[in-house]
Amino acid sequence: xxxxxxxxxxxxxxxxxxxxxxxxxxxxxxxxxxxxxxxxxxxxxxxxxxxxxxxxxxxxxxxxxxxxxxxxxxxxxxxxxxxxxxxxxxxxxxxxxxxxxxxxxxxxxxxxxxxxxxxxxxxxxxxxxxxxxxxxxxxxxxxxxxxxxxxxxxxxxxxxxxxxxxxxxxxxxxxxxxxxxxxxxxxxxxxxxxxxxxxxxxxxxxxxxxxxxxxxxxxx
Amino acid sequence: xxxxxxxxxxxxxxxxxxxxxxxxxxxxxxxxxxxxxxxxxxxxxxxxxxxxxxxxxxxxxxxxxxxxxxxxxxxxxxxxxxxxxxxxxxxxxxxxxxxxxxxxxxxxxxxxxxxxxxxxxxxxxxxxxxxxxxxxxxxxxxxxxxxxxxxxxxxxxxxxxxxxxxxxxxxxxxxxxxxxxxxxxxxxxxxxxxxxxxxxxxxxxxxxxxxxxxxxxxxx
Numbered sequence: 092x093x094x095x096x097x098x099x100x101x102x103x104x105x106x107x108x109x110x111x112x113x114x115x116x117x118x119x120x121x122x123x124x125x126x127x128x129x130x131x132x133x134x135x136x137x138x139x140x141x142x143x144x145x146x147x148x149x150x151x152x153x154x155x156x157x158x159x160x161x162x163x164x165x166x167x168x169x170x171x172x173x174x175x176x177x178x179x180x181x182x183x184x185x186x187x188x189x190x191x192x193x194x195x196x197x198x199x200x201x202x203x204x205x206x207x208x209x210x211x212x213x214x215x216x217x218x219x220x221x222x223x224x225x226x227x228x229x230x231x232x233x234x235x236x237x238x239x240x241x242x243x244x245x246x247x248x249x250x251x252x253x254x255x256x257x258x259x260x261x262x263x264x265x266x267x268x269x270x271x272x273x274x275x276x277x278x279x280x281x282x283x284x285x286x287x288x289x290x291x292x293x294x295x296x297x298x299x300x301x302x303x304x305x306x307x308x309x310x311x
Numbered sequence: 312x313x314x315x316x317x318x319x320x321x322x323x324x325x326x327x328x329x330x331x332x333x334x335x336x337x338x339x340x341x342x343x344x345x346x347x348x349x350x351x352x353x354x355x356x357x358x359x360x361x362x363x364x365x366x367x368x369x370x371x372x373x374x375x376x377x378x379x380x381x382x383x384x385x386x387x388x389x390x391x392x393x394x395x396x397x398x399x400x401x402x403x404x405x406x407x408x409x410x411x412x413x414x415x416x417x418x419x420x421x422x423x424x425x426x427x428x429x430x431x432x433x434x435x436x437x438x439x440x441x442x443x444x445x446x447x448x449x450x451x452x453x454x455x456x457x458x459x460x461x462x463x464x465x466x467x468x469x470x471x472x473x474x475x476x477x478x479x480x481x482x483x484x485x486x487x488x489x490x491x492x493x494x495x496x497x498x499x500x501x502x503x504x505x506x507x508x509x510x511x512x513x514x515x516x517x518x519x520x521x522x523x524x525x526x527x528x529x530x531x
Contacts, residue, residue, distance in 0.1 A: 095430055111356050112349070118360050119339075119346050122367045123402045126339050127379055127393045129332070129370035136331050139366040140338050146362040147342045150349035158424035158431055158472055159347055173347045175426050175434040182343045183403050183425040204378035205403040206395050210315055211378055214395040215459040216443035220436025227435075239435040243463040252378055 097163045105164050112172070112180040115150075119182035124203045176224040187221060187257065189228045196229035197258040206252065213250040218275055218283050221257045226271040226287040229259040235269040237289030250275055250282040259285075267291040317383045325384050332392070332400040335370075339402035344423045396444040407441060407477065409448045416449035417478040426472065433470040438495055438503050441477045446491040446507040449479040455489040457509030470495055470502040479505075487511040 100108070122143070131139070159173025159180075171177060178184040185206070187198040198221070208214030223242055230236050259273030268288050275283040320328070342363070351359070379393025379400075391397060398404040405426070407418040418441070428434030443462055450456050479493030488508050495503040 111353055112346075115349075115356050115360055115363075116346055118363045118367070119342060122339060122363050122370070123343070125367045125370040125374065126332075126336055127398070127401050128374040128376075129335075130373040130375060131370055132373075133331055135369055135372070136335050139369045140335055142362045142366040142369070143335075143338045143342050146359040146366075147338070147345045149355055149359045149362070150342070150345040150351055152355070153350040153352075154345065154348040155350060156348075158427045160427070160430040173424060173427050175428060175437050178347070178427075181347050181425055181427075204393060205401055207378045207380075207393050207398075207401075208395060209458065210380040214440065214443075215447075215462070216440025217395050219439035219443055219462060219464075220434065223434075223436035223439055238429065238469075239464075239466050241463070241465050242435070242439060243461070244439075244459075245461050246459050249458075 095161050095163065097165075100164045102164065102166055102168070105168070105170065109172075109179060116178075116180045116182050116186075120203075120205075123182055123205050127204045127207075174224075176220050185221075187224060189225060191229075191232050195258050195260045196225055196232050197256060198225055199254065199256050201254050202252050204252065209249060211252060213252055213255065215244075215246055215283075218246070218250060219244050219285075221255075222259070222273055222275065222283070222285040223287065225257045226259045226273045226285060227289055229261050229271050229273070230269040230287075230289040233261040233264070233269065235261065235264045235289075235291075237267065237269055237291045240268065240288040240290040242285060242287045244283055244285045246283045248280060248282045250277055253277075262286075267296065315381050315383065317385075320384045322384065322386055322388070325388070325390065329392075329399060336398075336400045336402050336406075340423075340425075343402055343425050347424045347427075394444075396440050405441075407444060409445060411449075411452045415478050415480045416445055416452050417476060418445055419474065419476050421474050422472050424472065429469060431472060433472055433475065435464075435466055435503075438466070438470055439464050439505075441475075442479070442493055442495065442503070442505040443507065445477045446479040446493045446505060447509055449481050449491050449493070450489040450507075450509040453481040453484070453489065455481065455484045455509070455511075457487065457489055457511045460488065460508040460510040462505060462507045464503055464505045466503045468500060468502045470497055473497075482506075487516060 162170045172179040177187045185200045189198045206217045256276045262270040271287045273285050274281045382390045392399040397407045405420045409418045426437045476496045482490040491507045494501045
């Protein structure tokens, strides 16, 4: 599908790339938080802008065109490193490190000031974004992936900035539709809950009964 | 309410602060996009990290504690500059510049590679975040603000990265609940649609029939 790219990278090369670009994105995340909170004056802002412009020019001297897309390696692994919620190398992403156990799919993350909506609380839209991602990944993990069809969210209480758990589990699969539920939890209290329906796209259905594993993944 | 801060700033000082910190955030947005796309090698990444660390330290030398919150000026205007979707000085925010006409509340924005989910498409969670914000702002503009109670999103078609319109209008107000509908539109085609219920918080209800204008705003 459009935007899927096959890279001629070995597993070792992929690991090296993660170790190179992951810490870079972490440093930019720190800069993002500092930008939200800074109170320095004009001359210092001007100096910071000069440093940032220089870093941007340096990074831009060799770059992928368009967007990162989804990149595949020769051993059939996929990388969604540009993804806005889980992307290892995307400073907009917290990023979520999504895991699975026998009962559920979940992520524990600490959200900084750049995710604020109401004062001291996580933005409702960021909560929606994290739920979309974790619910979608639960569908993938259950072997029933899909694009988000509908996502219904109920906000029960404010979610404070800081440590947050997002969790989800597949409720049922009906044909091409996977029904998933999930919650955002802080201090053992459910702050928001969601129901999502994830639908296998027509393009993938046409590949037959067994689409290649991993063709769809979190964020799709 | 907690997290609301009264700043002793005149309108001219607020304008000067916007002109200082807005362009800083814009430069960080460019750096964020470059970080997603860069293909430079180890030595250049190391150089970029050094520049970014230096900028972060400089900006951190005088900073707000915790989060930006919602800041008020002496003339009763509020600033949600730290907001994750509309925040002028938050590089995570695109940011949306939300406007109102007689028919609707809307924002036109160009989304770069840092908002990707499926290859070449906007992340479903980012779509949810923008809808939450614009629907909430439509409720504010109608004089019936609230925190997001529920948000139901239906994804109809993929939303390509690039220019996107998000629009919303209040359907009806029932007591403390405001019902709002909205859409994400690209090339005159609806890509996603949403219904939201925004609920006036108890704390604000207790202030009487007429809460201070602007106490609730986009993102709350």
